[in-house]
Amino acid sequence: MQLIQYITAVQQQLETAAEAGGPEARALSERLTAAVESTLRLALLEALSDAASEITLELAPGSVEVRLRGRDPEFVVNNPPSGDFEAMIEQSIQDAIAPDDVDGTTTSRTTLRLPDQLKQQVEEAAGRDGLSVNSWLVRAIAEALRGGHSPQKSPRREPGEQNFTGWAR
Numbered sequence: 001m002q003l004i005q006y007i008t009a010v011q012q013q014l015e016t017a018a019e020a021g022g023p024e025a026r027a028l029s030e031r032l033t034a035a036v037e038s039t040l041r042l043a044l045l046e047a048l049s050d051a052a053s054e055i056t057l058e059l060a061p062g063s064v065e066v067r068l069r070g071r072d073p074e075f076v077v078n079n080p081p082s083g084d085f086e087a088m089i090e091q092s093i094q095d096a097i098a099p100d101d102v103d104g105t106t107t108s109r110t111t112l113r114l115p116d117q118l119k120q121q122v123e124e125a126a127g128r129d130g131l132s133v134n135s136w137l138v139r140a141i142a143e144a145l146r147g148g149h150s151p152q153k154s155p156r157r158e159p160g161e162q163n164f165t166g167w168a169r
Contacts, residue, residue, distance in 0.1 A: 001048075002072050007040045041071065048073050056132075063132045078132065112137070 018029030052064040065076045126136035
C-alpha cells in the first residue's frame, strides 16, 4: 500500500489553504510541507496498525499484521490452520492470557523492534507452535519471567560481591 497519494493530497490542501492567506502564509506552507510528510506517514502507520489490531480481534484465531516494506506498509493475513474452529479459538484465548492475568481484563500495547533475523526466527517458532507471533511472545515472556528455559540466566550478585572468570598467570 503506497501512502504517497494520501500525503500528496494533504500537502496540496495545505498549499491551497495557504494561497488564500497571502505571501506569508504561502512561505509558511512551503516550510511546513517538508515536515508534514514524515508526520503523516507515522500517523497513517499508527492508524493502519490500530485497524489491523481491531480486525485481528474479529478474525481470531487468524490475524492481520502491518509490515513496513521500505517506506510503505503492507498487510499480511495469517489464516488459522484448518481443524476444530471452536477449539482453536479457545486455545488462542488461553495462549494470549498470561498466567498471572487469569481474568484477562488487563492488557497493554508495546512496540517491539527486533532485528530482521530474530523476527524471522520468532515467526518460524510461532508457526511451529501454531500460534500468532503475539501469542508466542506473550507465552515466551511469561515463561522467562517465571524462570523457565533460561540457560543464560546468571545468578544475582550481592552488593559488593566480586566474581572473576577466565585464566590468570
